[in-house]
Amino acid sequence: MTVTPAPRPEARPAVRLGIAFVPTMAPESLRSLATAAEAAGLDDLWVWEDCxxxxxxxxATAALAWTARIRVGLGLMPAPLRSTAGTAMELATVARMFPGRFVPAVGHGVQEWMEQAGVRVKSPLTLLREHADALRRLLAGEEVTTSGRYVTLDHVRLDWPAPQVPLVLGGVGPRSLALAGELGDGVILANALTPDDVRAAAETAGGAAQAAGRPAPGVYATLIAATGDDAQQRLDAELPLWGAEPGRGIGAAGDARAIADGVLRLAAAGASAVAVQPTADEPDLAGFVELLGREVRPLLDQA
Structure with a gap:
């Protein structure tokens, strides 16, 4: 009798673990955080661009220059603030200087901020579509001529393109998420979401990618976290700053096991990378980073 061996379960790819450098931190503190994150063995460092x-x-460029291994993500650049050609030049230059370590993301921006800056448009999604399409083609080395509602280029080609750099799009609403899935290599999500929110976003972006004949995009999520005896109180005080209510399963509070479980819940919901965001009142940022590398990372690897 021939015995057919049971199929081996497919190995679950390990979720990437990173830390978020949020704009509540002073710019001059970035160097110490970037070098600490690399020393701790974290996969990613994500910087923000909030108006x-x-x-x-x-x-992102400074963090890349101060480190040698860690991947640096930029989440995200509001399309209305920059010309498409200028954005392509910036991204290609950084990507070529630090090959394989730079992940840029663009979005349509917070509309109130775009109003303040005098660059708000009537159709943010149209702008993002035109911007992302032209940006991808420019980075690939194409000569681009286009005359859209917002993006106009006349025989523009980069002398130094960066065809390997991934292009990530940001989104919150279903139409933004669908656009990210259709055009992006990944989608970066808001920082205060439940696992169910992440799952729904991943499904929306993945469905749009499939309809467009593209691979499922990577999903970049954030986990707000706090440690210590007063961790839950600090997390509950932090969440409203980001438009979230305590008690809905957002974030993680407690020891390394609690943070690892929070990361794993987001990974199970579809996140391929999770950036842990410390609270604004984190008393020991260096110790927090060390905890992620020394204790949380091994727990993720064992899952």
Whole structure:
């Protein structure tokens, strides 16, 4: 009798673990955080670009220069603030200087901030579609001529393109998520979501990618976390700052096991990478980073 061996379960790819450098942190503190994150063995460092706080491109470039291994993500650049050609030049330059370590993301921006800056448009999604399409083609080395509602280029080609750089799009609403799935290599999500929120977003983006004949995009999620005896109180105080209510399963509070479980819940919901975001009142940022590398990372690897 021939015995057919049971199929081997497919190995679950390990979720990437990173830390978020949020704009509540002073720009001059980035260097110590970036070097600590690399020393701790974290996979990613994500910098932000919130109006009117810090430049994402400047922060990402500096973090890459201060480190040698860690991947640096930029989440995200509001399309209305920059010309498409200028954005392509910036991204290609950084990507070529630090090959394989730079993940840029673009979005349509917070509309109130775009209004303040005098660049708000009537159709943010149309702008993002035109911007992302032209940006991808420019990074690939194409000569681009286009005349859209918002993006106009006349025989523009980069001398130094970066065809390997991934292009991530940001989104919250279903139409933004669908656009990210259709055009992006990944989708970066808001920082205060439940696992169910992440699952729904991943399904929306993945469905749009499938309909467009593209691979499922990577999903980049954030986990707000706090440690220590007063961790839950600090997390509950932090969540409203990001538009979230305590008690809905957002974030993680407690020891390394609690943070690892929070990351794993987001991974099970579809996140391929999770950036842990410390609370604004984190008293020991260096110790927090060390905890992620020394204790949380091994727990993820064992899952």
């Amino acid at each position: 009117f706080k810090q430049s994402g491109v400047a922060s």
